[in-house]
Amino acid sequence: MNEISENFDLHDHDHADDGKLPVPNEVQEAIRTLLRWSGDDPAREGLIDTPARVARAWKEYCQGYNEDPAVHLSRQFEEVGGYNEIVLLKDIPFQSHCEHHMAPITGKASIAYLPRERVVGISKLARVLHGFARRLQIQERLTAQVAQCIWDNLDPFGVAVVIEAQHGCMTGRGVKTPGVGMVTSRMMGAFLSDPRSRKEVLSLMGY
Numbered sequence: 718m719n720e721i722s723e724n725f726d727l728h729d730h731d732h733a734d735d736g737k738l739p740v741p742n743e744v745q746e747a748i749r750t751l752l753r754w755s756g757d758d759p760a761r762e763g764l765i766d767t768p769a770r771v772a773r774a775w776k777e778y779c780q781g782y783n784e785d786p787a788v789h790l791s792r793q794f795e796e797v798g799g800y801n802e803i804v805l806l807k808d809i810p811f812q813s814h815c816e817h818h819m820a821p822i823t824g825k826a827s828i829a830y831l832p833r834e835r836v837v838g839i840s841k842l843a844r845v846l847h848g849f850a851r852r853l854q855i856q857e858r859l860t861a862q863v864a865q866c867i868w869d870n871l872d873p874f875g876v877a878v879v880i881e882a883q884h885g886c887m888t889g890r891g892v893k894t895p896g897v898g899m900v901t902s903r904m905m906g907a908f909l910s911d912p913r914s915r916k917e918v919l920s921l922m923g924y
């Protein structure tokens with residue numbers, strides 16, 4: 718390891734280099750090519766370790782490929798004390814990346830279900846969201862996948878997922894419109910068929 722990368726490691730909050738995921742040369746080379754294409758010089762000091770960092774960062778952004786989000790819903794509780802109203806986890810912050818530009822999608826999701834006889838620990842809903850968000854996505858599919866996963870695994874009376882997000886590919890390039898949010902929703906079961914239930918869940922979510 719050269720001196721430059723040692724210096725950078727100190728600033729990195731990363732511990733010893735041996736704990737880090739090795740990055741194959743061809744991956745680093747691909748990022749150098751992108752740096753050159755963007756107009757910079759991958760050989761300059763500040764960019765020496767960038768290809769390896771970018772590669773490891775992408776492994777993290779895309780961690781969801783290594784998991785089946787449904788596993789988070791496997792531990793279920795049947796003892797719900799007669800509770801048969803909406804369970805809602807509101808405004809869960811998340812980050813994803815769009816599959817068209819690999820640009821960040823940042824936003825918040827509200828996830829609700831109407832239990833039939835089983836519930837899960839409430840944080841598990843956020844884990845399901847992150848499992849699907851940590852992949853290359855489009856917001857519409859992310860919304861649908863989270864809803865479908867809860868629907869399939871909890872067998873509830875209804876599922877409602879609303880996602881509000883900003884897209885880096887829209888705020889930082891193209892039409893360059895910061896502050897514009899995109900809202901997608903997926904309603905299933907009672908939230909789809911019963912307008913009163915839908916209205917209730919949307920109002921609990923703050924819409």
Ligand SMILES: [Zn+2]
Nearest residue numbers: 815817818886
């Ligand atoms: Zn995009």
